[in-house]
Amino acid sequence: MSTQPEITFRVATLEDASAIRSFIESAFRASDPRTSWTADEKLNQGFTLALSQVESIITKPNSAFIIAETLSSALVGTIGTFRRPDGLGRLAMLAVDQSLQRAGLGRRVLEKGEEYCRAVLGVKKVGLDALSSRAALIEWYERRGYVRTGERVPFPAEGRDGADEGLYFVQFEKEIGGELEAK
Numbered sequence: 001m002s003t004q005p006e007i008t009f010r011v012a013t014l015e016d017a018s019a020i021r022s023f024i025e026s027a028f029r030a031s032d033p034r035t036s037w038t039a040d041e042k043l044n045q046g047f048t049l050a051l052s053q054v055e056s057i058i059t060k061p062n063s064a065f066i067i068a069e070t071l072s073s074a075l076v077g078t079i080g081t082f083r084r085p086d087g088l089g090r091l092a093m094l095a096v097d098q099s100l101q102r103a104g105l106g107r108r109v110l111e112k113g114e115e116y117c118r119a120v121l122g123v124k125k126v127g128l129d130a131l132s133s134r135a136a137l138i139e140w141y142e143r144r145g146y147v148r149t150g151e152r153v154p155f156p157a158e159g160r161d162g163a164d165e166g167l168y169f170v171q172f173e174k175e176i177g178g179e180l181e182a183k
Contacts, residue, residue: 005070009112012065017054027095079113089117089126118176129169146172
């Protein structure tokens with residue numbers, strides 16, 4: 001288990017966009033022997049994220065990237081948050097520095113994303129998805145209180161790059177409570 005440095009959380013700005021994109025790509029491409037956690041290595045190595053996607057989350061109303069940093073401002077975690085038009089919150093692109101995995105940082109980043117959705121976006125329920133081949137990750141989300149909705153979204157063919165054609169995203173939801181009262 002890794003020892004975790006002191007971590008602070010903040011909402012990302014446009015100046016953070018490039019670093020967030022690089023961090024997420026690096027996290028998704030990282031080699032890990034736990035295939036039920038990371039899925040297909042070939043699929044991971046081909047993962048790319050457009051800078052415009054990151055910038056859109058940072059600049060659009062009702063969305064934000066929450067970033068985790070060390071006291072020396074090193075980026076060690078990120079999660080995207082959104083409020084959909086139907087009022088459901090959405091979490092995406094949870095990424096944690098590989099050297100800090102298994103020390104509770106992923107859980108803390110996920111909780112900060114949920115807290116932001118509840119307190120700032122005013123949602124009572126959040127959703128997220130996980131790739132069907134990532135059994136250990138799916139179990140991890142379930143331990144965090146996420147429940148499968150029964151919905152599946154096919155993995156896009158253009159992003160598959162030779163990976164299993166049967167891949168899909170497992171959809172999850174979690175009740176997180178209502179808005180915080182104004183102080």
